[in-house]
Amino acid sequence: MKRGRVSINGQTVSDPATRVRPQDRVECNGRPALYSDETHRYFAYYKPAGLEVSRPARHTGKTIYDALPAALADLDYAGRLDRESRGLLLLSDDGKFIQRVTHPSGGLEKHYRVRVSELTMPTAALIRRFKAGISDEGELLLARNCEVVNRAENTVEVTLSGGRKRQLRRMFRALGMEVTDLFRFRIGELDLDRVGMASGAWLAISPEDVTGSA
Template identity: 30%
Template sequence: MTEPLRLSKRMSELGLCSRREADEWIARGWVRVDGVVVSELGSKVLPHQKVTVERQAAAEQSKRVTVLVHKPIGFVSGQAEDGYRPAVVLVTPENRWEEDRAPMRFHPTQLRSLVPAGRLDIDSTGLLVLTQDGRIAKQLVGEDGKVEKEYLVRVEYTRPGRLPDADLKRLNFGMTMDGKKLKPAQVRWQNDDQLRFVLQEGRKRQIRRMCEMVGLRVLGLKRVRIGGVALGDLPQGQWRYLGADEQF
């Protein structure tokens, strides 16, 4: 017999919301299982049971914002650490890109639960996603995520000559990190001292460590795209809203 699952987990699997949102909606009486309201946290359901949410939940979710930041070097992605400021401090009315066409107006409540969907190292720059929407967070940082992330990486070869083609192939496929095989990547030369990386995963300092394995030193790293959303002309240190017509 199929095992029952926690209702919040099942809602997350169905793409309705994040687990945290699910618990909030269950407590508010906004969730039905086979047409019956379930308001007890920790409730379980079978996979074949029909889970629906009330209109209030959808309305609440539609108010949640997602922000794209061009993170400069020296800011951390998440919580403040070691005296460094988190990227969320850049999300102010003054720092909003003047060419942002989104109809939304900034309000301080949009900063509540605005969390990074994925990391970008303190010494890296480029596109960082901050979101209140658990569905987007799950899509970008979930274990089964398949969203591509694209980077421009300025490098210096620390060995004599140029990087051998065999090592470029290794960067594309065949590397192991922390005892686990890396997913295939797309790595090619952009110009004489810059590589373009496209990854479907984001282990801690992954690109820098990959480069070290083949004798490359990273001099600069910039994330220019996440899925279908590009950094584009967004100036460094500024932000804009994710448009209604944009999808990762």
């Protein structure tokens, strides 16, 4: 390292104490360096509304790391929920796991329960529009599935395979409806309704709790 042969994410490093995360790209003499770290940690967190999903240095508001214990401060988050939204968030130091959770190619669906100010269109029409895709800001926003679960309470459950920034709020707004509550209750096989976690709680899990396979 002292000879400048090692780089992390394209930056030359010379300090042997430099910390390497699982998702970092480490090279020696321009070639990938292979290393193994089998002791990863995985947590489910029931994010309350009002917290940013971000590192504290990036926002002046309160973030999830202000609410989490110091022992979890080094974990990264898989995907995001906007400040007003609540529900399931996954935390880990396993870069491959985070990539699988966040990228559509990972095949892990995200399930949301959404309440809007008023359902202003028939159920069949809403489902058709969500599945066909809604154009917003140059992006085609698609839902994997959509179901009106309680029309009297203006509540819809939506399944996404990926997730653009504030996607569900944008989709409903494009149809003239404002989201008043957005709750992510499931990622892959891990379902908050079944686990019974309270808002603000965290729980150690295994990757298989989410992926459903070893």
